[in-house]
Amino acid sequence: MTMMTMMPTLTQAALPATWFDGRSSRRHAVQIWPDGDRLVLAPTDEQPATPPRRYALSALRLGPDWPGCERPLDLPDGGRLWLPRDSAARLVPALPAEPPGLGERLSGRWRHVLACLCCLIALLVWLDRQGVGLAAQALLKVLPRSVDIKLGELVGKEVSEMFQASTQPMARQQRLKARFTEAAARVAPDLIVRLDFMRSRHEAMNFNAFALPHGGVVVLDGMAERLSDDELMAVLGHELGHVVHRHGMQGILRNLGLLSVAGVVLGDFSSVAASQVATVQTLRYSRDAERQADAYARRFIAELGLPPQTLAAVWLKFRANPLVASMEAAQPAWLSTHPSTDERLNTDKGR
Amino acid sequence: MEEASNSATTPEPAQQARQARLEFTGRGAEYFRLWVVNVLLTLLSLGLYSAWAKVRKARWFVRHTRLMGDAFDYHGRPGPILRGRLLVLPLLLAYGYAFLWSTTAGLLAFGLLYAAGPLLFAQAQRFKLGNTSWRGLRFGFDAPRAQVYQVCLPLILLWTATTLVLELHLGEELMWGSMALTALGLPWAHGRLKQLQHSHARYGAQRFSYAPGHSAFYGVYFAAAGMLVLAMLAGGCSIWLIKQWGSQDEVQARIMVILAGIWMLILAWLFAWPVFAAKVQQIVWRRSDLGDVAFDCDLRPARFWWLAFRQILLVLLTAGLYWPFAAVALARYRIESISLHSPVPLDRLVFQAAPAATDGALGEGSADGFGLDLGW
Numbered sequence: 001m002t003m004m005t006m007m008p009t010l011t012q013a014a015l016p017a018t019w020f021d022g023r024s025s026r027r028h029a030v031q032i033w034p035d036g037d038r039l040v041l042a043p044t045d046e047q048p049a050t051p052p053r054r055y056a057l058s059a060l061r062l063g064p065d066w067p068g069c070e071r072p073l074d075l076p077d078g079g080r081l082w083l084p085r086d087s088a089a090r091l092v093p094a095l096p097a098e099p100p101g102l103g104e105r106l107s108g109r110w111r112h113v114l115a116c117l118c119c120l121i122a123l124l125v126w127l128d129r130q131g132v133g134l135a136a137q138a139l140l141k142v143l144p145r146s147v148d149i150k151l152g153e154l155v156g157k158e159v160s161e162m163f164q165a166s167t168q169p170m171a172r173q174q175r176l177k178a179r180f181t182e183a184a185a186r187v188a189p190d191l192i193v194r195l196d197f198m199r200s201r202h203e204a205m206n207f208n209a210f211a212l213p214h215g216g217v218v219v220l221d222g223m224a225e226r227l228s229d230d231e232l233m234a235v236l237g238h239e240l241g242h243v244v245h246r247h248g249m250q251g252i253l254r255n256l257g258l259l260s261v262a263g264v265v266l267g268d269f270s271s272v273a274a275s276q277v278a279t280v281q282t283l284r285y286s287r288d289a290e291r292q293a294d295a296y297a298r299r300f301i302a303e304l305g306l307p308p309q310t311l312a313a314v315w316l317k318f319r320a321n322p323l324v325a326s327m328e329a330a331q332p333a334w335l336s337t338h339p340s341t342d343e344r345l346n347t348d349k350g351r
Numbered sequence: 352m353e354e355a356s357n358s359a360t361t362p363e364p365a366q367q368a369r370q371a372r373l374e375f376t377g378r379g380a381e382y383f384r385l386w387v388v389n390v391l392l393t394l395l396s397l398g399l400y401s402a403w404a405k406v407r408k409a410r411w412f413v414r415h416t417r418l419m420g421d422a423f424d425y426h427g428r429p430g431p432i433l434r435g436r437l438l439v440l441p442l443l444l445a446y447g448y449a450f451l452w453s454t455t456a457g458l459l460a461f462g463l464l465y466a467a468g469p470l471l472f473a474q475a476q477r478f479k480l481g482n483t484s485w486r487g488l489r490f491g492f493d494a495p496r497a498q499v500y501q502v503c504l505p506l507i508l509l510w511t512a513t514t515l516v517l518e519l520h521l522g523e524e525l526m527w528g529s530m531a532l533t534a535l536g537l538p539w540a541h542g543r544l545k546q547l548q549h550s551h552a553r554y555g556a557q558r559f560s561y562a563p564g565h566s567a568f569y570g571v572y573f574a575a576a577g578m579l580v581l582a583m584l585a586g587g588c589s590i591w592l593i594k595q596w597g598s599q600d601e602v603q604a605r606i607m608v609i610l611a612g613i614w615m616l617i618l619a620w621l622f623a624w625p626v627f628a629a630k631v632q633q634i635v636w637r638r639s640d641l642g643d644v645a646f647d648c649d650l651r652p653a654r655f656w657w658l659a660f661r662q663i664l665l666v667l668l669t670a671g672l673y674w675p676f677a678a679v680a681l682a683r684y685r686i687e688s689i690s691l692h693s694p695v696p697l698d699r700l701v702f703q704a705a706p707a708a709t710d711g712a713l714g715e716g717s718a719d720g721f722g723l724d725l726g727w
Contacts, residue, residue: 019420069415120387
């Protein structure tokens with residue numbers, strides 16, 4: 001009859017709960033009720049009945065209130081109570097709840113969730129357009145150039161395997177190489193540059209030139225054939241701009257940043273899915289970088305004493321090239337890597 | 352709630368169920384709320400919040416998983432998880448990029464991975480299971496260190512063999528050799544890993560046991576490879592169809608090559624992953640026992656594949672917003688496919704607690720970082 005004497009008073013209704021003592025997996029149906037500054041726990045299924053347990057209310061913290069879940073309550077003796085939500089609600093003033101973290105508070109109301117969703121979408125758009133690029137530029141400042149050089153050497157090896165030997169006359173190759181290295185030594189004395197002529201197996205791909213992060217610049221035959229020496233120097237100035245501004249390394253850092261963002265958003269089930277999203281986004285390698293390189297080319301040809309129209313002549317030949325024309329017609333904006341030729345021409349015609 | 356009051360009035364009925372199934376009660380809309388806030392705060396805090404996000408997510412999934420009317424619970428704290436992640440980030444970066452720096456740095460990073468990887472894996476298991484409970488008792492994982500190395504090292508070596516051969520420029524023959532070795536050895540190593548995980552796990556003081564069967568894992572990998580072939584066929588067909596549609600411009604062809612590569616990867620993952628995950632889960636649980644209790648898993652690979660296919664399609668169509676709903680749908684199907692079968696009424700089974708040990712969360716963070724899917 002101990003049970004009777006321990007029963008709650010009329011004002012304090014006993015509430016049903018489930019109790020585990022932490023020593024065995026046995027489930028106990030219990031009744032709980034607050035009694036002064038204590039919480040009383042009385043097993044209802046024990047035979048013989050065990051005396052009720054009492055816990056100081058101030059030492060207890062009620063777990064979060066989630067729809068469809070009982071609320072957990074850890075006991076100082078290693079036991080665990082699961083309270084039905086309505087039982088818990090009736091204990092709340094006396095029983096302190098675990099203080100909700102920022103995340104819980106925000107997730108708790110749909111209004112806040114919607115506000116967070118808007119912030120998230122805005123943040124993702126900004127990160128994609130600007131944020132990741134800014135972070136990459138900041139990181140670039142602390143990354144030594146030796147990494148660019150190492151990377152350029154690695155890529156350079158693969159590139160030379162991809163292409164065939166150039167069919168340009170040796171004399172012209174030598175002349176342009178000498179002219180470029182001499183000019184580059186004047187404009188960017190701390191860089192070691194190197195010019196190579198190569199030929200792509202695919203004729204349509206031959207109207208191109210590119211720079212590697214360590215200062216290696218490659219001009220493909222299609223471009224060398226169609227451009228004069230002076231015009232080639234303008235193109236080389238553009239490629240040198242990429243090297244000087246370390247656009248290659250910047251692009252890699254940007255890729256990594258986008259990968260991390262995609263990883264945070266989609267990563268909880270598949271990192272493969274996340275990396276795919278990042279790939280699509282990085283195809284659109286910064287057009288700002290191209291504009292920066294164009295600006296460098298303008299300074300470069302001025303330094304060489306070439307007229308500013310040289311660059312406009314290059315853009316005109318770009319536009320005349322069926323490859324570039326069809327590329328601009330076919331590519332959706334998010335896939336194009338360069339500013340449009342019309343934009344470039346407008347910038348350089350007026351000079 | 353209902354059961355609590357029922358069992359109060361009818362203590363220990365003689366007729367009790369001898370089998371029970373795991374239940375998952377979480378709903379996509381609820382996880383959506385949690386996910387949006389987690390992603391936003393993680394991005395805003397430059398990743399620091401990810402430890403809190405991890406705890407919130409694990410708690411949410413675990414507390415919505417129920418067995419015989421009682422929920423599981425997760426007790427991991429964000430502090431140790433954050434410490435673990437911060438410690439392991441340099442290791443991860445070293446593993447990914449050291450060979451870009453120099454061959455020596457690369458070899459050092461891989462050496463570090465071989466030395467620390469198995470320990471990190473064991474630690475991750477211990478943290479994860481030790482912080483999961485049901486009916487007031489914690490799960491646990493304790494495997495002898497020597498055994499952890501014996502099982503994990505071959506797996507890591509097989510996993511990294513081809514990368515190592517490529518980075519050290521050991522020649523094409525050796526590369527093909529190491530790829531063949533990986534293909535032949537990986538199912539075996541994977542089977543041993545699952546055996547390690549499931550035979551050294553415990554609930555309270557009761558150890559799980561696991562009947563090894565490496566040949567079954569060869570079946571899984573074979574099925575996954577078959578799905579890859581199907582994916583390539585489907586991808587090839589779809590690309591051919593699109594090619595017929597448009598003009599045969601060289602530039603368009605070049606863009607197509609890039610897009611086709613991405614499309615192929617998505618298809619490969621979409622075709623192979625669900626079948627692979629379903630079959631592994633099935634093998635592993637059917638071979639596991641907890642004392643006299645046997646587990647079964649009636650996950651149907653074909654059904655899971657169709658579910659995953661639809662869910663991922665919806666994710667793509669909603670630009671990712673459907674993600675939390677998909678995650679919940681997939682988790683529900685995987686969790687609810689597991690059932691327990693006992694020779695005695697399940698409610699009469701009582702497990703005792705083991706002396707608890709608390710650990711740092713280095714392993715937990717690191718296992719996440721390495722993308723090891725430790726499953727349930």
